[in-house]
Amino acid sequence: MALNALPDQAEKRAAVQTMFDRIAPRYDRLNRLISAGLDQSWRRTALDAIGVGTGDRVIDLACGTGDLAEQSALRGASVLGVDFAFEMLRGAQRRGIRANLLQADGAALPFLDASASVLTCGFALRNFVALDEIFAESARVLEPGGRIALIEVDRPRNRLFAAGHSFYFDRVVPVIGGLLSDRTAYAYLPQSTVYLPVEAELLGMLEAAGFEQVEKRGFLFGAAQLITGVRSKIR
Numbered sequence: 501m502a503l504n505a506l507p508d509q510a511e512k513r514a515a516v517q518t519m520f521d522r523i524a525p526r527y528d529r530l531n532r533l534i535s536a537g538l539d540q541s542w543r544r545t546a547l548d549a550i551g552v553g554t555g556d557r558v559i560d561l562a563c564g565t566g567d568l569a570e571q572s573a574l575r576g577a578s579v580l581g582v583d584f585a586f587e588m589l590r591g592a593q594r595r596g597i598r599a600n601l602l603q604a605d606g607a608a609l610p611f612l613d614a615s616a617s618v619l620t621c622g623f624a625l626r627n628f629v630a631l632d633e634i635f636a637e638s639a640r641v642l643e644p645g646g647r648i649a650l651i652e653v654d655r656p657r658n659r660l661f662a663a664g665h666s667f668y669f670d671r672v673v674p675v676i677g678g679l680l681s682d683r684t685a686y687a688y689l690p691q692s693t694v695y696l697p698v699e700a701e702l703l704g705m706l707e708a709a710g711f712e713q714v715e716k717r718g719f720l721f722g723a724a725q726l727i728t729g730v731r732s733k734i735r
């Protein structure tokens with residue numbers, strides 16, 4: 501994948517997988533630095549919003565090195581982290597994340613229908629090839645009444661914040677990423693927000709997949725977003 505170039509849909513899956521395998525060793529440190537530690541509080545808010553706790557069977561989709569999976573486990577839930585990048589999973593294992601880990605593609609989850617009560621996904625929507633397939637699989641593996649929480653970066657709407665955010669996200673982040681990890685990857689990450697559908701379309705896709713009570717809220721003046729919903733009881 502060339503710098504300042506997004507892979508086309510055909511090559512995106514392999515490009516994303518290779519990229520995350522490459523940046524896995526420094527992924528957590530960079531996350532904390534780039535978000536000034538806010539990413540962890542956004543994860544906590546997401547789990548509060550859908551009430552994750554003891555007795556829940558959680559699938560953390562695209563779990564990476566396990567930040568969200570670990571927070572669910574600390575709340576007493578039984579957690580299975582799924583990711584297609586082996587090195588990210590290895591990072592989670594090295595950290596001793598209290599979750600089972602499985603290498604699989606989010607578009608074809610190797611789980612029975614209605615086998616989970618919660619599905620979480622942190623900062624991965626823009627990396628998927630086909631969101632409708634991901635949402636359909638998420639709905640399939642969730643029991644009726646099961647909850648979903650999706651965290652993703654966003655672009656602030658306020659012009660002032662948007663300008664500051666764009667400077668930081670599009671210019672500063674690739675430099676920090678280049679110095680401490682991999683410039684190509686940290687140039688891709690801000691650019692990849694173009695893969696995200698606009699709000700109405702994104703929420704509509706979740707409803708079409710079988711979710712209700714679908715809601716979006718923003719973090720940090722719209723720099724990140726949390727989408728929650730409930731698996732419809734009618735299949």
Ligand SMILES: C[S@@+](CC[C@H](N)C(=O)[O-])C[C@H]1O[C@@H](n2cnc3c(N)ncnc32)[C@H](O)[C@@H]1O
Pocket residue numbers: 516517520561562563564565566567568582583584585588604605606607621622623624627628629
């Ligand atoms: C930005 S990281 C987020 C990791 C973690 N959820 C977090 O909150 O830090 C995105 C993750 O999505 C994973 N991913 C992207 N596409 C995937 C797919 N189709 N199936 C499974 N994992 C995928 C990548 O391997 C990567 O670990």
